[in-house]
Amino acid sequence: MKFFLDTANVEEVKRIADLGLADGVTTNPTIIAKEGKNFKEVILEICNIVKGPVSAEVTSDKAEDMIKEAMELAVWAPNIVVKIPMTEQGIKAVNILSKKGIKTNVTLIFSVTQGLIAAKAGATFVSPFLGRLDDIGGDSLKVVRDLRKVFDVYGFKTEIISASIRSLKHVEEAALAGSHIATIPGNLFDKLWSHPLTDKGLVQFKKDWDAYLNTER
Ligand code: E4P
Numbered sequence: 661m662k663f664f665l666d667t668a669n670v671e672e673v674k675r676i677a678d679l680g681l682a683d684g685v686t687t688n689p690t691i692i693a694k695e696g697k698n699f700k701e702v703i704l705e706i707c708n709i710v711k712g713p714v715s716a717e718v719t720s721d722k723a724e725d726m727i728k729e730a731m732e733l734a735v736w737a738p739n740i741v742v743k744i745p746m747t748e749q750g751i752k753a754v755n756i757l758s759k760k761g762i763k764t765n766v767t768l769i770f771s772v773t774q775g776l777i778a779a780k781a782g783a784t785f786v787s788p789f790l791g792r793l794d795d796i797g798g799d800s801l802k803v804v805r806d807l808r809k810v811f812d813v814y815g816f817k818t819e820i821i822s823a824s825i826r827s828l829k830h831v832e833e834a835a836l837a838g839s840h841i842a843t844i845p846g847n848l849f850d851k852l853w854s855h856p857l858t859d860k861g862l863v864q865f866k867k868d869w870d871a872y873l874n875t876e877r
Pocket of ligand 1: 666686687688767787789791792823824825843
């Protein structure tokens with residue numbers, strides 16, 4: 661499973677990219693606003709650091725306006741993916757953009773039918789929101805698992821990005837459910853490699869090694 665970073669924090673992107681773990685980046689209007697910087701500048705900085713897909717979201721409601729925005733975004737960098745909301749107008753826009761060869765990520769997906777419709781429209785990626793669906797008592801992992809099955813059965817090339825990830829369990833279960841990608845917030849990334857028993861084991865190894873070095877042989 662590929663790891664995308666769910667952030668517009670350039671320092672965070674650099675740090676995780678240096679570990680070789682950032683296969684791509686996703687942003688949304690909330691994530692961009694949090695950084696308080698110029699939208700284009702932030703996206704361009706990120707596109708320079710990460711060679712994989714970088715999602716930048718449109719903010720218009722009408723298909724024609726989304727298409728206009730998307731055409732502008734798409735020329736910012738070769739790895740830009742235009743994020744389009746899962747609405748009737750969004751699907752209309754994805755249908756046209758995919759024919760123009762513009763890569764899209766259909767966002768705010770909460771059901772298999774939404775994902776299937778986005779794939780039929782030619783979406784490059786679909787983003788089911790795990791955390792937000794679980795918050796209202798939904799079964800987000802079932803959506804990911806079933807969507808993967810549908811894509812495989814019908815031969816869709818669309819990739820699933822498990823988004824709105826809140827925990828390690830989400831990451832592990834997304835991998836087991838066959839999600840192609842998990843987009844993970846920066847603060848959760850550290851937990852991917854941390855374990856208290858790893859730290860405890862390391863302390864013991866160091867202690868034993870120091871004692872060994874101090875022993876006369
Ligand atoms: C990424 O594509 C999504 O916009 C993001 O994961 C949403 O996360 P949230 O539900 O924590 O806001």
